[in-house]
Amino acid sequence: MQYISNTDEDRRQMLAAIGVPSFDGLLEKIPASLRKFELGLPAGLSEIDLVRELADTGRANRHFIDYACYLGGGVYDHFVPYVVGHLAMRGEFVTSYTPYQGEASQGTLQSIYEYQSLICELTAMDFSNASMYDGASALAEAALLAIRASGRRKILVPSTVHPEYRLVMKTYLSCLDAEIVEIPSRDGTTDAAALKQALGPDVAAVIGQQPNFFGLLEEMPELAAAAHQAGSLFIACVNPVSLGLLQPPGEYGADIAVGEGQPLGNPVSYGGPHFGFFTVKEPLLRKLPGRIAGLTVDKTGRRAFVLTLQAREQHIRREKATSNICTNHSLCALKAAIYLSLLGKEGLRKLALLNLENAHAAYDRLLRIPGVKPFSKKPFFNEFALLIDRDPELLKESLRRNLILGPLALSDFYPEVRNGYLVAVTENRTPDDLERLAKAIEAV
């Protein structure tokens, strides 16, 4: 399969126009020693064969159409209305570049402006950028921003924050003279007392995640207040769907709010691509990483959109940029904008309520199983942890047999938690599959 448009005759004529006898003439500058190799790759495939072969490969994956997914831990099997993909996958969005040429990119630019506005409404924050790679890297960039903005070097992170997010932050901060201090938890949420003790004049920021990795609700206002009291910034990492019911970070004093955008209209796709959203309060605007679209006018006075505040960015400021990010996750953010537009004010709340309802129905049902206990009795949104006193391998097998994916073994992340499982329950789960899940556990 090739996608070359020139014919052989074209090629001959073009070489003649260039004035070289053969193609190799164009490569004269490449040392001969570099050109002596054979690509050790298979021959190409026709579209028929390609589609067939990848369908075969795909059969070795267990997917959400055949299996009910109770896995979460940062990305969730939410329903994506068909319209989202239908619109976002239009060629005009998919095959255009970053909108540097404003006049040729008003569609993208307006949709970014609308995305920024929607995210600001959702989070009650002042400003949003056009997107980051994912929730974890957004949180890491937030920590970088806090360190840069405050001139301080410590970041306090509760152990209840998603373990992978903490690892990513560690990687991002590894070249800096920075320190990440882990704050312990009590009964599944941040130990506020320990946090307060750890605070001090060298703390750039405190991080809080809502809901936290265990699905439990943190006392975000308390954490924020403690941070502010110490002159530190407060960074909130939030699940966007939960904001249909939960207090938005802008209201409890977050200076920076970030999160994983996948739940907003993006398929799980084995973990990517999704996007991270990144918002700040006004004072931090000029330190925002990444792209921002603004509203202005054209020379005839018509409303027009354009990338702005570019003096923060690498292509203008090079080594003085606020971040090295260039390509972001625009198409994923577009999906989120379409999804939020479809969801609307009323739908957002309903979606959150459906998640709450299903998750609590599952919680209640599973706790009726002998040997199943709650990990914590604190309130949760759409995900919760259980202790399941069963042989892990037998449990896995039983779940698979019952066409269930998950729940997630906590010991993968917190080795000290034995027999702990994280159960995620979205609007996509049904009473039928919950019953299957329960039966699968009971059968072990």
Add this chain to the structure above:
Amino acid sequence: MQYISNTDEDRRQMLAAIGVPSFDGLLEKIPASLRKFELGLPAGLSEIDLVRELADTGRANRHFIDYACYLGGGVYDHFVPYVVGHLAMRGEFVTSYTPYQGEASQGTLQSIYEYQSLICELTAMDFSNASMYDGASALAEAALLAIRASGRRKILVPSTVHPEYRLVMKTYLSCLDAEIVEIPSRDGTTDAAALKQALGPDVAAVIGQQPNFFGLLEEMPELAAAAHQAGSLFIACVNPVSLGLLQPPGEYGADIAVGEGQPLGNPVSYGGPHFGFFTVKEPLLRKLPGRIAGLTVDKTGRRAFVLTLQAREQHIRREKATSNICTNHSLCALKAAIYLSLLGKEGLRKLALLNLENAHAAYDRLLRIPGVKPFSKKPFFNEFALLIDRDPELLKESLRRNLILGPLALSDFYPEVRNGYLVAVTENRTPDDLERLAKAIEAV
């Protein structure tokens, strides 16, 4: 699920603007007796539930991804390149009306003009309309045209023409003073001698199908010559994919050429929607049924496209129209235009060769099975008939077990043919699934 855009508040205000106290006021003209009923339908479903329920319904269908399809008989499991649907399903094509307002429909109009041109190239005929419902109704309309154009009343149809097409023609002609005369076959193709005998001054047209229902190749030039000799028209019904190798109807003197367009980029979809193509030689142009797009200019002299020759059509001529057809199968024809554009001159021939190759490989392989005999030894393109000396019910079961759909039992159409099966083999068939088919027969 509802798709109403008005809010309750909108509705209240609109009723007030109209000046009625309640919606029922707008229905005052409808006799009360007619308004007293309850729709006995279930309550609506959300998109989540709808998608899930229809996926469940779909599980009761055996489809070509899981089963290798050797069924043909007029519609074929050809590969449809993904680009075809991607382009044809763009909202601008899918959600626009028949292009009556030319200035607002240049996209559709140009694509129809291109479709017409492509079909003319393929068939070597002079003119094509914008499409008919399907091959069978196109053939019926061709017979109507011939009767109208010639003032004669008989249509000669070989028994080798698709039985359903003959039934449809019978229905269409049932109100006319017309007669359909069946011409017998010899060894699977039209008995030319019998045809010549049946010809006479009352014969409006002779029909020939290439390849015929048994997949066999007819001597079309001979049939056409015989028809013309008797002053009758010759109507060819052809498989468009075969025209990559076979002589086009325009070259053997067909006055009208029609066919089923499904093989050109349309999914099989349980038999519809597809489209019929309909072409004529110049003298019959003004008798063409249905829509035609023409090239002209706009008032500034730019190239423009428009529906033309509308004086043939029902919306202008009412009871004097050449056909009652109105909505045709435009989107299916668009798929064909895209498909043919992708296929190109070289691809068309290659596609036909691949079909020929696969079909003959299957023929050779299956004939090696004891008890399997050819129905005829005449040449064929991508479909052929076999006599398989096996218990039909056991054979069916074995095929299903081996994930094979088909072949088609001929006795459904020709009760006199015992143990006959029609095997269709497209470019989509592989050596693997052929082996499965052979094993399934051998196992009985």
Add this chain to the structure above:
Amino acid sequence: MSGAELIFEKHSQNRASWLPELKSSEESLMKKLPASVLRRHAAELPSLSELDVVRHFTNLSHKNFSVDANFYPLGSCTMKYNPKVLDAIASTSAFSQIHPYAEEADAQGALKVLYEMQGFLSEITGMAEFTLQPAAGAHGELCGLLIAGAYHRSKGRKKTRVLVPDSSHGTNPATAALCGYEVVQVRTDEKGHVDLADLRSKLDSSVAAFMMTNPNTLGLFEEDILEIARAVHAVEGLVYYDGANMNALLGVCRPGDMGFDIVHINLHKTFAVPHGSGGPGSGPVGVRKELVPFLPSPRIVRDEEGYRFLKNSPQSIGKLRSFYGNFGAVIRSYAYIKALGREGLRAVSENAILNANYLKARLKDAFDVPFGGFCMHEFVVSAVRQKKRGVKALDIAKRLLDFGVHAPTVYFPLTVEEAMMIEPTETESRQTLDRFVEILLAIDRESVEDPAKVLAAPHTTPVARIDEVLAARQLNLRYRKPQAPPKPVEAKDPAYSR
């Protein structure tokens, strides 16, 4: 590079990249076929790379108005929003990759859809049974009149005439003629209804059927429908319901209850099959009990073992097309009915009626309204007043395009001078309707203040007004090889090209 070239005027390397290579040599393959049947000259299809095909048709798509991009109040066409999820459902492998000749046992899902859909439509229309075989409205009419003919013949009646209202859709007389009937038109009275007296004067035992719609073509409900039906039945005629435009009746009232004997429905209007620039649609036909034996073959029935075909109906009119209808269209409507449910269907009609009446009320001062009173899902206004200022309905239609609104149906029905037939549908919002009113009022003002601007419209479409006369005079209906010289480079708007 604006995509104005024909596909035949583009050249690049053709790839047909989905096709695998041949396993044998061409020569050995060609031996399978006798020389006499072979093509001598290759078909002159264009040669294009996949990119060039994608770019070509993407650019063509940009030259269309569509419901997805524009308000499209085209009367008699019901250009409503058709939920996109229906397209997705129809194109899943389980529904699009199945063969009509599969064993019944291998297609129980498809048969279930067809069977249940027959029942849904019977319930919605109040008819006894439905066939889903017809491919479109006109095809449904053919089916219906063939049933009528077969029925009358079975009773030994000789019927030669079909009556239609003077405002009827062209397919009604065309179909009647196709079936060999003499077509007789019935007048519309001053209130916009079937003129009962005229109808009575034309009714006699030769009348096979009276084909009508209700609401009628003017968007008005025929109040006398029960009497009309009685009168036609009195001469042993059948009352045929052209239900192409049924958007006002869902859960509101039923043709079966009105006395109709035969009904066709356009799924591509009322039941969310998108119009696709001219099809495919689907035109199911329903009949009352006595006519059931005449339905096309096969019918789809259910028994203990599941869903299956019923092929032996001796009185059936036969087959109207191959296989069982436009399954890919039917399944969209099936899913649509399931999604909306009974309340949702009623809401469709309520809002279609409300939107139409709202527009009619808001436009009645600026435009002539030939027939007052409440309308159903659509209505007709007349531009006679504007015509006196030199601006015809056609000019208004073209001018609307400059505002991003598709034109209403103009000059139909033929019985109303300067007719503009407006059907907003239920899926449009009040905000859109208000904007449409503003635009029409603005154009009305332009007809006073700047008629030249209206007459020269459209100004913003890919082409200006099209020379239809030239199109019909110098027929150019297909590309032929050596053609016009290559076009000069041109900016999108020629005013700015070199």
Add this chain to the structure above:
Amino acid sequence: MSGAELIFEKHSQNRASWLPELKSSEESLMKKLPASVLRRHAAELPSLSELDVVRHFTNLSHKNFSVDANFYPLGSCTMKYNPKVLDAIASTSAFSQIHPYAEEADAQGALKVLYEMQGFLSEITGMAEFTLQPAAGAHGELCGLLIAGAYHRSKGRKKTRVLVPDSSHGTNPATAALCGYEVVQVRTDEKGHVDLADLRSKLDSSVAAFMMTNPNTLGLFEEDILEIARAVHAVEGLVYYDGANMNALLGVCRPGDMGFDIVHINLHKTFAVPHGSGGPGSGPVGVRKELVPFLPSPRIVRDEEGYRFLKNSPQSIGKLRSFYGNFGAVIRSYAYIKALGREGLRAVSENAILNANYLKARLKDAFDVPFGGFCMHEFVVSAVRQKKRGVKALDIAKRLLDFGVHAPTVYFPLTVEEAMMIEPTETESRQTLDRFVEILLAIDRESVEDPAKVLAAPHTTPVARIDEVLAARQLNLRYRKPQAPPKPVEAKDPAYSR
């Protein structure tokens, strides 16, 4: 009705029609949450029907240039045709509806894709091993420099500086700074290559890495690459290959053979991941053998039981993001490489190089070519000559839009005055290139005959030139509730509105 409104300025009945009804009452549900965590004011999302959302974003899409509709010779961006079938493959349930925390046994298909893809990229670049974790080019650079840092630390070296050419992409210095290095620029010599003398003068043991591209930003092959690598290695520095633009090298030559130690690739350029108006992409990183232990965690390996994660690499730099990279992007590239195969990949680069040299040859008379000789997949011309006539590179860029062609990259690299960086890619046809040349020559003539027309361009885009200064001065970065008064009705082209 041209879609110019913001989504917040539209109002209709919101439906969120995919959501089923709640089974319990809201009150009972709200009891599950303490009041202290609750939202007090609903988020002010817009309220819109599905139709209005569809129409809004369809109209927005019409305001973009794109590869699907336009020639898009944007230098350094490789805006080639990305086969649509890859989108289809990536969105099948088997690949898009799978969870990253599924058991390895439940995701063998996905792991196979990742594993084989690592191998493909190693083979294509001549590196020992690849990670697919980075989400984009800049993310890959971060990954690469972290690996370099970890490696140097493991050797006990203290490295403080990173060298980059003066023409380098902004992400190179930005990433180096992010990693705490001092950034030092190396000059370009008069032939457009890395100035070897300048490089040597800046090399010492403090140099962690020299980041470069080859072909360089000017589209020229760095002939001295082997010597450059030796010189850097001589001070125990690493040579970092920014492979964002690798479209000229497939099957032609390999960074690994040139002496590069670390490589990142932009799958969203060379390997057919569509750019998506700004991502998502994927920026895999490959390293030579000695650096493998430092790759991010987890790596994907294969053993007798199948494909699995390798999590315990003590020297690993850790995780760069959650999970394993942009799987949905990687699978597109994987399928692309499978589809093209070895010959197809080589054909990509041959035609990319041919197309660029053809354009360069045809444009060299009308435009200044700062660096002669053959180029690789792209080249830079300068509009200094046109600028003397008052027409700058920016004006030419804007004027091109009127002809339906996207502008080249302008004013980059910063080292060339009035730079226009042109990358035609391999998927464009000679016909398209010829037309592009004609258009550029026409604009060049306009710069003499009618410069005002060029300066006022674009004339045919949805907006005219944009006031960027105002945008930066009066920041308006989001919608806020009570806003501008409703806009008057306006035809699409304001010249024709009332």
